[in-house]
Amino acid sequence: MIVKLIDVAKIIRSKNSGPYELTLDVIFKDWDMYDKVIKSKQFNKHLIAQLYGIDENDVLGIIEFLPAKAIKATIKRKIASGSIGETDVYGAQQHAPLLDIEFDLEDI
Amino acid sequence: MKEMKILSPTAILGYGFPVESFEKAMALEPDVIAVDAGSTDPGPFYLGDGVSFTDRLAVKRDLTIMIKAALKAHIPLLIGSAGGSGADVHLLWCVEIVREILGDQHQAKVAVISAEVSKEKVHQALFDNQAVPLTAVPPLTHDDIENCTRIVAQMGLKPFIKALDMGADIIVAGRTYDPVAFAALAIRKGYDKGLALHLGKILECAAIAATPGSGSDCMMGCIGKDYFRVFPLNEKRRCTTLSVAAHTLYEKSDPYHLHGPDGVIDLSDCHFEQQDDRTVKITGTRFHEAEIPNVKLEGAKVVGFRTVSIAGIRDSILISQIDEVLEAVRETTKNNFAEQLTDYHLDFKVYGKNGVMGDLEPVRTITSHELGLIIDVVAKTQADANAICSFARSTMLHYGYKGRISTAGNLAFPYSPSDFKAGEVYEFCIYHLIPYEEDMFTISWSGGQS
Numbered sequence: 001m002i003v004k005l006i007d008v009a010k011i012i013r014s015k016n017s018g019p020y021e022l023t024l025d026v027i028f029k030d031w032d033m034y035d036k037v038i039k040s041k042q043f044n045k046h047l048i049a050q051l052y053g054i055d056e057n058d059v060l061g062i063i064e065f066l067p068a069k070a071i072k073a074t075i076k077r078k079i080a081s082g083s084i085g086e087t088d089v090y091g092a093q094q095h096a097p098l099l100d101i102e103f104d105l106e107d108i
Numbered sequence: 109m110k111e112m113k114i115l116s117p118t119a120i121l122g123y124g125f126p127v128e129s130f131e132k133a134m135a136l137e138p139d140v141i142a143v144d145a146g147s148t149d150p151g152p153f154y155l156g157d158g159v160s161f162t163d164r165l166a167v168k169r170d171l172t173i174m175i176k177a178a179l180k181a182h183i184p185l186l187i188g189s190a191g192g193s194g195a196d197v198h199l200l201w202c203v204e205i206v207r208e209i210l211g212d213q214h215q216a217k218v219a220v221i222s223a224e225v226s227k228e229k230v231h232q233a234l235f236d237n238q239a240v241p242l243t244a245v246p247p248l249t250h251d252d253i254e255n256c257t258r259i260v261a262q263m264g265l266k267p268f269i270k271a272l273d274m275g276a277d278i279i280v281a282g283r284t285y286d287p288v289a290f291a292a293l294a295i296r297k298g299y300d301k302g303l304a305l306h307l308g309k310i311l312e313c314a315a316i317a318a319t320p321g322s323g324s325d326c327m328m329g330c331i332g333k334d335y336f337r338v339f340p341l342n343e344k345r346r347c348t349t350l351s352v353a354a355h356t357l358y359e360k361s362d363p364y365h366l367h368g369p370d371g372v373i374d375l376s377d378c379h380f381e382q383q384d385d386r387t388v389k390i391t392g393t394r395f396h397e398a399e400i401p402n403v404k405l406e407g408a409k410v411v412g413f414r415t416v417s418i419a420g421i422r423d424s425i426l427i428s429q430i431d432e433v434l435e436a437v438r439e440t441t442k443n444n445f446a447e448q449l450t451d452y453h454l455d456f457k458v459y460g461k462n463g464v465m466g467d468l469e470p471v472r473t474i475t476s477h478e479l480g481l482i483i484d485v486v487a488k489t490q491a492d493a494n495a496i497c498s499f500a501r502s503t504m505l506h507y508g509y510k511g512r513i514s515t516a517g518n519l520a521f522p523y524s525p526s527d528f529k530a531g532e533v534y535e536f537c538i539y540h541l542i543p544y545e546e547d548m549f550t551i552s553w554s555g556g557q558s
Contacts, residue, residue, distance in 0.1 A: 011354065015358065015359050016148075016149060016359065017359050017360055017361045018148065018242065018539065019148055019151075019152070019536045019539060020242065020243065020244040020245050020536075020539060021243060021244055021361055023357075023359065023360065023361050025354075025357050025358070027350070027354050027357075051470060052468045052470070053467070053468065053470060054468070060243060060244065060361065061361060061362065063361075063362055063363065063364070065353070065356070065357055065363045065364070067349070067353035067356070067375075067378065067379075067380050068350060068353035068354045068356065068357055068363075069350070070353075070354065070357055070363075072357055072361075072363070074361035076243075076244040077244065078466075078467060078468075080152070080245075080535060080536040080537075080539075081148070081149075081151050081152070081536065082151030082152045082153065082534070082535065082536065083152075083411075083535045083536070084411060084412075084453050084455070084486050084533065084535070085453070085455055085466070086151075087457060087463060087464055087465060087466040088464060088465070089149075089150065089151040090149050090150075093464050093465075094464075094465060094468060096464075096465070097468075097470050
């Protein structure tokens with residue numbers, strides 16, 4: 001079964017976590033789908049690196065946060081917030097590639 | 109242990125709040141009003157340049173309501189990260205507003221806590237190998253320290269508790285770890301540190317943790333012996349376990365372990381429970397006291413002056429070869445000033461292509477029928493930035509690209525003048541930890557009356 005993230009997520013957002021990191025949050029609508037996606041381990045460093053065209057080492061962490069039915073990824077900013085070449089000082093519009101994620105949950 | 113109430117009127121001092129929500133909160137007789145006035149979110153300019161990112165009139169409006177209510181109820185008002193970035197210049201800006209409000213009619217003992225750190229102290233920490241970069245931050249250099257216009261340290265609980273011990277009615281503090289202003293009085297009274305700081309972490313954004321969320325509405329926090337509760341005052345909003353838990357993720361890379369100057373708030377065994385329709389009760393938060401307390405430093409340096417030009421592009425022939433044309437403009441500009449001016453950054457932001465995400469943009473093929481262009485120049489002086497921006501703009505305007513049939517001009521300018529001088533440009537260059545020292549945050553008293 002192919003599941004689109006935008007169909008099962010309630011919140012998809014990005015924001016600075018301090019001036020040097022960008023953190024991406026996905027909060028799910030229901031437990032069932034959250035559990036399935038977590039179990040499938042498809043939301044991982046490789047996926048984030050691919051989506052943003054960055055090195056996997058620059059994906060600093062993937063963390064599941066059960067109390068919020070959430071999973072988040074933190075990536076290294078290419079430049080510190082507001083430096084020369086900045087396009088998004090607050091980092092609030094960097095979530096867009098996540099809107100296109102699809103999971104293959106066939107075996108679960 | 110009697111429950112203690114902490115009122116957070118607004119997410120950032122100056123963001124406002126409805127008076128009805130505030131009055132409803134005051135009717136519940138809170139023990140303290142606390143507000144966070146700062147953030148690094150708006151970027152390095154405000155710390156570097158020494159100005160507030162919030163408007164003076166808006167800050168005065170919020171403070172007038174808070175100060176009058178706090179004095180009337182005989183409860184303290186605690187302000188963290190005054191003036192936005194919390195350096196001395198920001199602190200004085202905020203204290204002046206407080207003084208204006210107090211005037212001659214109101215008496216209050218106002219503690220002013222400085223968070224500015226001398227360059228000598230930071231140089232010394234670097235010499236002693238004790239300046240630790242936070243994740244993804246480059247190592248500190250003596251040049252960076254010297255080039256910073258000012259350096260602040262995020263204060264923890266100690267300076268706040270000391271000022272309260274000394275009888276402060278109002279605390280106006282420089283750069284402060286966000287939860288501290290909300291947690292300080294509770295911790296001084298003996299409430300659990302982990303719970304109080306976790307509560308502070310939620311309250312610092314006021315009603316953002318409610319649903320629908322708002323940074324411009326009041327939130328109440330109540331702490332007991334082994335729990336705390338949060339609820340919004342506005343009937344239109346409610347706190348749900350999801351809204352509160354979701355807020356814990358916000359702007360944090362690891363929501364289970366929140367690091368601060370006094371130690372780590374540990375949410376591993378934290379439990380969120382819906383108490384009633386609009387209230388969430390939280391238990392199980394723990395605290396690990398730092399073995400060696402440290403402080404986070406923030407500093408920004410000037411990297412040049414900026415001039416920008418804003419224009420639109422609608423010609424499909426030009427849009428189809430925008431990358432090549434911009435590269436040619438860059439090259440022409442470089443060659444034109446090869447003998448006079450080489451030290452500058454020329455950046456094109458192309459909206460409708462990758463203006464928002466830059467290099468992170470995964471979409472490579474565009475179908476936009478129009479593009480927005482910002483010619484963004486940073487150079488050593490304003491005159492240099494003006495020169496490069498002006499030249500790049502005029503070159504782009506009349507550039508003869510391949511297949512051009514629109515020979516009158518390539519850009520639609522919405523404004524005259526077309527170029528804008530943006531002044532100094534700053535960059536964060538210090539975001540490091542150094543060990544806490546007793547004399548870092550000095551307390552002085554403003555207003556005299558006590």
